[in-house]
Amino acid sequence: MTSSTVTSSTIAKAAKPLLEGLDGLVREPFSRRGFVMTGLVTGFTAATTVVQGQTISTDATGLEAGEVKIPTSDGMMPGYRAMPSGAGPFPVILVIEEIFGVHEYIKDTCRRLAKLGYCAVAPELFARQGDLTxxxxxxxxxxxxxxxxxxxxMLSDLDATVAWAAASSKGNIQKLGVTGFCRGGRGVWLYCAHNPALKAGVAWYGPLGGNRSDIQPKTAADVVGELKAPVLGLYGAADTGIPVADVEKQRDAAKAAGKTVEIVIFPDTPHGFHADYRPSYRKAAADDGWARMLAWFKTYGVV
Incomplete structure (x- = not known):
């Protein structure tokens, strides 16, 4: 079964046994604008400085990796999927993008996870709102x-990605994790408060506060008491947009609510320290955070 032949009805039928009991799934209809992006960013984003000499490049040897189309209630959402070649099934990790789209950095992150035995999928969550290319x-x-x-x-799109991974990508969603960077880190907090099937989440410098609106009614801090999965938060002490006091408050609120949350704050480390294509990259913190992420997933059954 190829991604081009998978329909919403096929997904619903194939994934039903695995998704039973997930009362956190969003199914309500939305007022859709249609998909503006039908494909992913090629190469690196044009919206920020790219430091080519330090970027990590992971080959696809031994992998099935490439752009895919993920059925949603209103059309096909572009995404990137990487997983080992072979029969599977493989533990599934959702990879939530930064604000810059599913570009080469996010794709490479998926390949790094696939090399470790995961089915990693990064949906282009902003494909309806604007053309990031x-x-x-x-x-x-x-x-x-x-x-x-x-x-x-966003939550509905992630749910659709989970169902698609189960139906068409040899994904084992009984071993489901999520990770995300920057805005995607916020998405990790919200999705861990939404989907009871998640085993674990890892948020890289995800904003905890921010403005609320009718369509974005809760911050990551607002949902800490609703978490349904353990969350590892990776933050930089020199992040000018996320005060250390807010990070510590998130940790303390989780503890008070009886939630499993671990917060790591890297000294003298800026926002975006894992983004190896940007000047903010800090190799030592990125490598340490990556090791902690893998250990977190292993501890909580995403392996």
């Missing part, structure tokens, strides 16, 4: 794309 201004992306993505739609 053509945007070069960060503020435009924030204003015209990020602020216009309803959280309920």
């Amino acid at each position: 053509k945007m070069t201004d960060v503020q435009q992306i924030v204003r015209e794309v990020i602020a216009k993505k309803p959280d309920a739609e």
Whole structure:
């Protein structure tokens, strides 16, 4: 079964036995605009500085890796999937993008996970809001794309990705994890408060506060008491956008609510320290965080 032949009805039928009891899944209809992006960013994003000499490049030898189409209630959402060649099934890790789209850095992250035995899938969650392949201004992306993505739609898109992975990608969603970077780190917190089937989540410098709106009604701090899966939060002490006090408050609130949350704050480390294509990359913290992420997934059954 190829991704081009998988339909929403096929997914619903194939994934039903695995998805029974997931009362956190979003199924309500949305007012859709249609998909603006039908494919992914080629290469690296044009919206930020790229330091080519330090970027990590993971080959696809021994993998099935490439762009896919993920059926949703209103059409096909582009995404990237990497997994080992072979029969499977493989533990599934959702990879939630930064604000810059599913570009080469996110794709490479999926391949790194696939080399370790995972089926890693990164859906292009902003495909309805704007064409990230053509945007070069960060503020435009924030204003015209990020602020216009309803959280309920994001959660529904992630649910659709889980179902697709189970039905068409040899994915074992009984061993389901999620990780994400920057805005995607916020998505990790929200998705771990949403989907009771998750085994674990790892949020890389995900914003904890921020503005609330009708379509984005809760911050990551607001949902800490609703977490349904253990969360590892990886943060930098020199992150100018996420104060250490807010990170510590998140940790303390989780503890008070009886939730399994571990927070790691790397000294003298800026925001975006895992993004190896950007000037913010800090290899020591990135490597340490990656090792902690893998250990977290192993501890909580995403292996």
